[in-house]
Amino acid sequence: MKFFQVKSVEETFQSIHENIQPITDKKTKPLLEALHYVLAEDIYVKENVPEFRRSSVDGFACFARDTFGSSESMPGFLKLTAEVQMGEVPPFPLKRGEAIYVPTGGMLPEGSDAVIMIENCENLDGLINLYRQVAPGENVISVGEDLSKGELLLAEGTMLRSQELGALASQGITEVAVYRKPVVAYLSSGDEIVPIETKAAGYGKVRDMNGVMIGAKAAEWGLDFHYGGIVKDDYQELEKRLSQLLEQADCLVISGGSSVGTKDYSASVIQSLGAPGIFVHGISIKPGKPTILANANGKPIIGLPGHPASALIIFDLFGKAVVARLQGEGSSEKQLIYAKATKNIASTPGRTDYIRASLFLKDGEWQAEPILGKSGLISTLIKSEGLIEIPAPSEGVQKGETVPVRLFK
Numbered sequence: 001m002k003f004f005q006v007k008s009v010e011e012t013f014q015s016i017h018e019n020i021q022p023i024t025d026k027k028t029k030p031l032l033e034a035l036h037y038v039l040a041e042d043i044y045v046k047e048n049v050p051e052f053r054r055s056s057v058d059g060f061a062c063f064a065r066d067t068f069g070s071s072e073s074m075p076g077f078l079k080l081t082a083e084v085q086m087g088e089v090p091p092f093p094l095k096r097g098e099a100i101y102v103p104t105g106g107m108l109p110e111g112s113d114a115v116i117m118i119e120n121c122e123n124l125d126g127l128i129n130l131y132r133q134v135a136p137g138e139n140v141i142s143v144g145e146d147l148s149k150g151e152l153l154l155a156e157g158t159m160l161r162s163q164e165l166g167a168l169a170s171q172g173i174t175e176v177a178v179y180r181k182p183v184v185a186y187l188s189s190g191d192e193i194v195p196i197e198t199k200a201a202g203y204g205k206v207r208d209m210n211g212v213m214i215g216a217k218a219a220e221w222g223l224d225f226h227y228g229g230i231v232k233d234d235y236q237e238l239e240k241r242l243s244q245l246l247e248q249a250d251c252l253v254i255s256g257g258s259s260v261g262t263k264d265y266s267a268s269v270i271q272s273l274g275a276p277g278i279f280v281h282g283i284s285i286k287p288g289k290p291t292i293l294a295n296a297n298g299k300p301i302i303g304l305p306g307h308p309a310s311a312l313i314i315f316d317l318f319g320k321a322v323v324a325r326l327q328g329e330g331s332s333e334k335q336l337i338y339a340k341a342t343k344n345i346a347s348t349p350g351r352t353d354y355i356r357a358s359l360f361l362k363d364g365e366w367q368a369e370p371i372l373g374k375s376g377l378i379s380t381l382i383k384s385e386g387l388i389e390i391p392a393p394s395e396g397v398q399k400g401e402t403v404p405v406r407l408f409k
Contacts, residue, residue, distance in 0.1 A: 006282035006289070008392060009317075009352040016321050019279045019295045022328035023250060025180040031168055034160050036222025037178035038327045043154045046171050048144035053108040057139045060099035060121060060128055061090075061112035067133040076130035080123065084109070099128050108140065115139035147171075157330030179328045184218045185249035186211055187228040187241055189266065190256040190306060195230065209378070210255040210304070210311045217315055220409070223323060239269045246273060246299060251326055253319065256306035266303045270294045273301065284351045284392060288314040293322070300326060309373075309381050313354055316387075316408065335407040337386075339366035345397040347390040356384035357405060368405050384408065 007015065026040045055061065062078055070076035078099035084090050090109035094100055099116075100109050108115070114134040122129040147153065147170065154164055160178070168176060188208045196207045211227055218225040228245045231238050246252050254266055271277045274296030281303075283291050287310035292303025300322050304311040339359060347353045356371040368388055373380040386405040390397055397403055 006284050007280055008284050012280055012283050012291075012293070012318060013321055015279050016293065016318065016325055019276070019293075020300050020322060020325045021298065023179055023182060023326055024328075026177050027180055028175050029178050030175050031165055031173065034165060034176055034178055035162065037160050037176075037181060038329050039154055039156055039158045039160060039164075040177040040179045040328070042152060042156050043168065043171075043173070043176070045147045045149050045151050045153045047147075048149050049147035049170055050141060050143060050145070053143060054141050055102040055104060055106050055108055055115045055139060056141050057115055057117045058104050059102065059115040059117045059139060061094060061102045061108050061115050062099045062134070063094070063096055063112065064114035064134050064136040064138065066097060067114070067116060067130050070130040070133045072131045075122075076133070078128045078130065080126045080128050082109075113137065113140065155330065157328050159324075159329050181222065181224055182250035182323055182326045183224045183226060183248065184251045184253060184323065185226040185228050185245040186214050186218075186253045186255070187245055188230045188255050189233065189238055190230075191233045193230045193256070209308055210306070213308065213312050214253055214255065214304075214315055214319075217312070217319070218323075221320065221323060233265065235265045235269065238265055239272060242269060242273060242301075246296060246301075250299060251323060252296075252299065252301045253304060253315070254301070255304045255311050267292055270296070270301050270303060273297075274299070283318075285314075286348075286351055286353045288317075291318065293318065308378060309356070312381060313356075313387060316406075317354070335409070336404050337366055337407065338402050339368035339405050341388065341397045341399055341401050341403050342367050342369045344399050345370055345388065345390065347394055347396040349395055350392055352392045353390040354387040354406070355390065356380050357386055357388045358383055359385045359405065366405075368403060 029037060066078060067076055079097060081098045081100060082091050083101040084106045086103055086106055089107055090100060093110040094112045102108060113136045116130060116134045120132045153167060158164060188211050192205050193208050194201055194205045198207060201207055208230055215225045215227055226249060231241045267281055270292060276295055278292060278294040280293035282289060288305050290305055291314050294301040302319055302322060304314055345355055357368040358371060360367050371380045371383050386407040389404045389406055
């Protein structure tokens, strides 16, 4: 392909889907070690949850029709005949005119069809005064209402979070088949980059904060990360280091050298690493226009801009999509909220803009405060909690307009 042919954000996501194939290697992991892995098989419900009818409140199991007409001005009455403790089976079936105390989650006695909340009653030495009526089924969780035997619990491609692991545990499942996590390798390029432990960076030099940010983001996503260090602006050395890292990893990330300057070698080197090569070089986005995406013999390569804010934003947007596709994730979850912009924000039609923003609550509504600054400013990253998304057709955002904000965490 010809280098630097700009694609839209939507075209870029579609290209990622078309040009990257998932890892097919599977492994079995104990449940407590499966967090952030992607499920490699469909899981079906083996047991109803709950397996018995239970109460959703602290209250008294009863026949709903025995409460009809009850109110604060004209209470009804039921005879308290027993109490059920957690983990216990009711001692006998319920009869008309009677009530049995049941805690939240407790098993309901046979015959009962409702539970009246304890707050709506008064216990007078075993005589329960009812100050409201309840409908049949009220405050009752039926057998299989949560999970029904035979239905799909989790589909292949599901990212396992704490809640999915809990659902699996509810079925007595102790281990699951998952896809192997991708190994992400990273390399910083540029004569100006020095290691973060450098005591005095010196004029014209910058510490490799991108390597730390990208590594931390990969760890946040539950990925295995390998830091490959720093390489100077030398074509042969860059090609050698990238080739070595590519052999060790499933996905390669390089920061810097993605533009079209005299010493920006990344595109040429990446193209040489394997077929089919580069499928995106340039995205109609701000920041991050010179982004590179490639496929080298089945392994994705991501070429990030060198400016820290641009690098982090692009990796958060497209790097996440790449690794989600690579590890067979059914969908890449977007963490979005909607907030009101606190200022007017100008935008250029035909380009998707991502504006760093801080968030705060005002009168019960989220407000998004734009943090404006150049792409290399570290302070804008520290202050921001998310990105205001301004789509390509828009000419900007008006103060008070509700906008989508993509959260950093």
